[in-house]
């Protein structure tokens with residue numbers, strides 16, 4: 001593992017020009033997360049339709065390339081999934097970032113898996129894992145309508 | 155002064171860190187330890203260990219003497235008038251909490267004002283905030299100028315008839331600004347205001363003379379001073395330490411304990427409740443001897459050269475923006491790179507063995523003022539060389555390349 005592998009095109013691209021960096025109009029779930037050690041912060045917005053399917057997902061915030069890219073990729077691929085699917089994907093992602101060699105969720109397409117695996121490089125940098133997971137924990141918090149701000153501890 | 159020789163006294167530089175030579179630029183966070191300090195801890199535990207101040211057996215008496223020797227060494231090193239003005243704590247944080255707590259108990263009253271600065275570390279803000287909550291005191295902030303300095307004029311401007319205490323850093327751990335502590339103290343004392351100094355960054359890098367500075371309290375962090383962790387020093391003028399109430403209660407700090415009354419011990423025991431960081435205190439004597447053997451004037455000259463060199467390098471490196479440009483500057487180079495978050499900078503530099511810090515460095519007030527969430531910080535110690543700063547610059551260039559800058 002070297003740095004080039006961590007800071008690949010896709011991470012840099014999403015880190016510099018994140019997708020969905022905005023506030024969803026008419027959102028019905030949202031939560032804030034903050035990584036006090038680094039000063040990363042994120043506010044995730046979700047709009048669920050009557051069938052509990054994520055119609056739109058977006059975020060606002062600032063942080064390092066890893067946290068921005070992670071939030072960008074997450075909000076992209078969560079659209080069209082329902083709450084159950086989304087939560088399974090979160091579990092799968094968190095498992096991969098911590099220890100699992102690959103992603104297993106049947107709700108992820110090959111292309112989505114490839115994108116997410118770009119973030120796997122942070123495993124080598126334990127201090128940076130929380131940068132990658134902040135928006136994911138925050139999204140779970142939004143689903144569960146927690147009003148308390150998410151604080152990441154690895 | 156041969157830096158190569160000095161560097162050899164630090165065993166960590168013999169290690170490969172992830173296959174790299176270590177370029178350690180995080181001394182403002184904590185310094186590395188010379189072999190004499192590490193060995194002293196080992197020797198004390200293997201050959202001399204006993205608790206201090208309790209028993210009358212041989213080892214206990216010897217350990218107590220060693221412990222008290224360090225107190226005397228510190229007293230001399232900082233030129234305090236009296237040995238009993240030196241109190242050991244678990245760190246500068248505890249020293250500052252002790253000051254705020256005891257002044258809050260018996261001196262500061264509701265409505266009194268405490269003046270701190272925008273440069274302060276959280277450990278010189280939060281303890282005063284406790285008093286804001288519990289006693290309704292007010293906290294005012296002296297503001298930095300464009301160079302990241304706190305001037306005497308700014309302090310003067312922020313003093314009101316209600317200001318009872320000024321608590322300031324000696325040397326900013328972010329901008330590197332050295333504050334005119336002596337002048338501020340003179341001004342404060344002329345108005346009957348107490349002065350507390352957070353000396354965490356001052357103590358390892360500046361000449362210390364408590365009688366000349368004349369401040370009322372000075373907090374030192376030993377782990378930043380080539381000494382062990384878990385140890386700090388509180389200097390306090392004797393009249394204050396005698397007058398103020400104890401901080402923590404327990405063994406060692408008492409005189410007489412009865413069911414209906416308790417009297418407290420004399421200084422410095424009054425403030426050293428419980429079993430102290432004995433081995434660390436005894437080893438810290440070696441840190442002081444180490445600094446004395448180099449000579450603080452030499453330390454200051456070496457580090458001033460390094461900072462000037464580093465500052466020039468980074469100023470020439472476009473897209474690097476230095477934070478603050480104080481005239482009187484200690485060994486701290488904080489910076490940002492347009493388009494790269496400080497945490498990404500630190501991770502990329504780490505790959506080359508360059509250890510820096512990224513974040514808000516426990517100075518959120520300052521970062522808010524500067525309108526940035528975080529910064530990268532390279533800070534020097536006695537073992538650093540110009541080559542280290544060249545490597546820093548080179549790794550920054552590598553970082554820019556990765557980010558296509």
Ligand SMILES: Cc1ncc(COP(=O)(O)O)c(C=O)c1O
Pocket residue numbers: 182183244245246247248275277278323326327352354355374375376377385386516
């Ligand atoms: C300016 C300043 N004040 C206070 C502290 C806290 O010191 P300690 O680690 O000894 O509690 C630090 C160190 O992080 C510091 O840099």
